[in-house]
Amino acid sequence: MKSFVRSYGMVIILVVMFALLYATVPTFRNPQNLLNLLQQNSVNAIIASGVTFVLITGGIDLSVGSTAALAGMAGAAVMVRHGILLGVLAGLAAATAAGLLNGLLISRAGIVPFVTTLGVQTLTRGILYIATNATPIYGLPFEYMRVGLGNIGPFPIATSLAVVIAVVMQVLLKHTPYGQYVLALGGNEDATRLSGIDVKRTKTVVYTVTALLAGVGGLILLGQTNTGQPQAAVGYELNAIAAVVVGGTPLSGGQGSVLNTIIGVLVLGLISNALNLMNVSPYWQPAVTGLIILLAVGLDTATKGHR
C-alpha cells in the first residue's frame, strides 16, 4: 500500500483534482479553458524537464529564468533585423552559452551549483538591463506570435513542443547511457568517476541542455507577448523546482523522472487555474502553492518511512 501511494500518489491527486473540478466547476470543463490550461503550463513543463536532470545530479539551477529572458532578448534583437529563423537560432545560442558557463564553472572550477547559478542568474539579468537600458524590444514580425499563441490542429504549438521535449527527455533519462550516468553520478559522484565515467562532461551537458530548454521556454514567452522584455520570466526557476519537487524527484539526487515532473507541473497548474475560475483573489495563489509543495514533500517523506 505504502509503495503504491509512493509511486502513484501524485497521479491519484491529479486525477482526483481533475475529476472534482470537472464535476463541480462548469467553466472548468469548457474545452477552451482546458486548452488554456495546457498552453499556460507549457513553458514551465519545458523548463522543468531540464531542471529535473539538474536536481537528479544533486545540483540546482537558479538561472533558468534569466536564461529564458536572455534567449528572448537575443532572439528579439536579431529577429527585428534578420527575421524569425536567425532570431530563434540566436536566442537558443545565447541560452546554450549561459548553460555552458554554468556547466564549466560547476564541473571544472568546482564552484557549487547554488552559488554558480545564483551568480550567472544575477549577471545575466544585469547584462540584459545594461544592454537595453531596461527598455523592451518592439517591432517583432507579427507571424512570430504563432509560436506563443498558435495551434497545431486543436493543440497549442507550445504544448505540442512541451510534449515532444518531455518525451525526449524521459527517453534520454531512462533509455540511454547518458541518462544512466546522470542518475549514477547524482547518487554517488565519486563511485561513478571511479567506474571510469566522465562525470565532468556529463554534468556540463546537463546544465547546457537545461539552459537550452530554458531558451526554448524564453522564445515561447517572446511569442506570447511579441515584445522582448528584459524582466521576463522572473521567478521561473522556482516554479520549475516546485514542479520537480511536487512530482516527487528528491533533491538528494540519484533518482527521479521527467514524467513525474510533468505531473507536478499539471498539479500546480490545475490549482492556479481552479483558483482563477472560482474567483479567488490572486493574492491567495502563492500561499496555496506553498502549501501544496509542503504537502507533496510531506507525503513523500511519510511514505518513505522517515522518522
Added chain:
Amino acid sequence: MQPVLEMRGITKRFPGVLALDNVDFNLMHGEVHALVGANGAGKSTLMKVLAGAYPDYEGQVAIAGRVCEMRTPRQAQQSGVAVIHQEFSLVPTLTAAENIMLGMEPRRSTSFPGNMLLNKKALAERSVRLLGELGFTAVDPRARVSDLGVAEQQLVQIAKAIAANARILVMDEPTARLSRAERDELFKVMFRLRDAGTSIVYISHFLEEVFRVASRVTVLRDGQVVAVRAVDELDRRTLVHHMLGREITAGDKVRLEDSSTHGRQSAGKGEEIMVVRGLGRRGKFEDVSFSLRRGEILGIAGLVGSGRTELARAIFGADGSVKTGSIKMKGRDYAPSNPRAAVASGLALLPEDRKQQGLVLVRPVSDNVLLPVTATFTRGPFLDHRRRKQQVSSMTTRLNIKSASPAVQVGTLSGGNQQKVVLAKWLSASPDILILDQPTAGVDVGTKEEIYLFLRQLAAAGRALIMISDDPEELSRVCDRVMVMQRGRVVRELDGDFAVSDVLTAVTGDY
C-alpha cells in the same frame, strides 16, 4: 545475579523479511559480551532495536530489571544505552570537548539570562577531567574532530557516551578502521571501562578479537539465536560452525577443486603484464617497483598509512597523473591521468570504501553492476534492456548475489552482497588487471571464502590481481606473492612458501 540488560522475545519484521525472530539476549554487569553472526544474521538490527531506532519491534527490553520502552533514540539514551558506530556520529566541525558535552553544555548560571549563555571554561574543564579519568590522554580536547585520527575520534565517541552516563556500550565493528597498535589500545580502554562497571556489547567479524575481549558470545543466524556460550567453552572452529551452520577449513590455502596445480602458481607462469619502476607520489609513497604476471595474485600488506591505498589509486589514475617513476602495461608506457583512461587500458579498482567509492547506493543492483559497461550494452543510441537484464542475471548467479530482485537499491543489501556487486561490476568490464583494496572488509566469514575462491578462479582464467589487505591470514591463503609496505616504501617481498606468521612478522617488523 540480575542482568543489566535483558531483551526477551525480540521480533522485528521488514517488508518481506523476518529480520529478528523471537531473540533473547542478556548482558551482565561489567561484562564484555560478543555478538557474532554472518552478514544479515540480525546483529545490527538487534542493536538498532536496543538503540531505539525502530518504533515497531515486538518483545520486551528490561534495563536492570525494569521494563523500558526503546521506541526512540532518546528513550534508549535515557536508559543508559550508547552505540559507538562504525560510521562516526560526531560533528566534525566542533572540537572534541564540544562534541563530548553536546546537548549538556554547562551554562553561566541556572537562571535567566545566564542560563542562555555557554560557560566555555566549565565545558573545557569538564571534558578535560573526563578524558583524564578515562585515560584518553592522546585526545586534545581543543582539536577539531575533523583533524583527529580515526582512533582518537573513537575515543571521543566513548567519552561522549560516558559523559551521558551510559552504562551499556554497544561497539559495532570498532576496530575495522584501526591499526594494530590502536586496536590494542582500544582493548585496554574497554577492559578499564568493564572493570569500572560498564557493560559492553561487542560486534566484530574478527573472531580472534572475540576470543581476546569477550567473556561470553551470543551467535545469531538468520535472525535467531543459535548459541550463547562462555568464550572458554568455545574454539574458533565451533564458533564458525555455529555462525554458518556448516564447516569451513580456515587456515588452508585457497585452492580450486578441479586442479591442485592452480592453488598456488609460480610467478613464472603467465606473461608479464605490468612493470612498475620507481613510482612515487610526494608524501604518500616512494620508489615502488614491482612486476605483475597474468594468472597471479600479488598481495600488498601494510598498516593504515603505509601508502598502499595511495599506490593502488595512483595506478588507477584516481588522483591524477603521477610524476615520479614509470609504469609499463603490456610493454607499452602507461600513465593514467584519470580512471576513465585506466578502465580503457584494462584496469579495474575495487576501492577501499565500497559505500563511498564503490557503489551508488540509491540505484538498483542492475545499474550498479552495469555502470562501467553502460555504453557497450546498447542498441543504437539506446540501452539494450534485454541484454542488460541477461548480463545482470548471469553476474548475480555467477557471484551468488542474494537480492530480492535486481531492481532493489544496492543500499538495502548486506555488506557481503554489496561487495559482490562491486566485484560483479568490474567483472562485467572484464579487466586484465583487477586491483582490490580490502575486498573482504566488513564481510562475513562465509562470503569471504566465496570471494577467495572467486579471486583464484579469476587468476586461473589469466587475469592479474593485486590485493591489498589488513588480514595476514587472507594474504597468506590467497596470494602467490606478498609485498610489504611501511611508511610509503616496499620493505619486503614474500614469495614461494610463506605462512600467516611470516606475513604478520613482515608487516609489524622494524626495518
